[in-house]
Amino acid sequence: MTYLKGALMYLLGLISINTIAQNEMQTLFGKSKNKIQSLGFYIAPELSYGQFSGSFVPIAGNSVMLTVNKKFAIGATAFSTIRDNRTTTTRGHFGGLKMEYTIKPDALVHVSFPIVVGAGNIYSREDFNGFDRRGKYQDRFEFRRNGSFVLQPGINVEANMLKYAKVFVGANYRLAANKSGFDTDLSGFSSSLGLKFGVFDYKINKKHKETSEPVEEVK
Secondary structure, eight states: OHHHHHHHHHHHHHHHHHHHHHSOOOOTTSSSTTSOOEEEEEEEEEEEEEEETTEEEEEEEEEEEEEETTTEEEEEEEEEEOOOTTTOSEEEEEEEEEEEEEESTTSSEEEEEEEEEEEEEEEEEEEEEEEOTTSOEEEEEEEEEEEEEEEEEEEEEEEEEETTEEEEEEEEEEEEEETTEEOTTTOEEEEEEEEEEEEEEEESSOOOOOOOOOOOOOO
């Protein structure tokens, strides 16, 4: 039995070595279609109109993204309500990690699915009438901050304007939560309009055409 077990182990070892030898080593930047073949980098300023504390306000944002194979993008983003001290009683901002997947990026018009995972704050302005710490009477507005975790999925319709520029319109819903539970002030729908500027398709392995010159025969 000992010799039989040894023979079986030896046979299994040979099979494993033979299998490994036959398989081609897989690398990150290989020739396979599933590997990284192109990279890109772009910035995407956008203007949104969305909900904060139950009312719709203008929101400005910007994203810095790295693309892989023109379809998948990952980077950072930040948004903030456009400030107007005369009429705005609520301000807010949010941002964090942004990921985006694009379907058929080479088509003139295509669809992408962005998602933002991060954090945000909302500032509510309230009347304050009373004495401060120094005993001085104050009659002013006071901002109270509320921090929350933010998850914002969305959908964009994009158009390739130029080789290095795209335009998009989209819609998303912002989900926010904190220690108290669901944050209704920071959560809400929004629509957006934006641009993308950058290099979207930088080839990793550029194919060089081999030029061959005819060799003259020596007589």
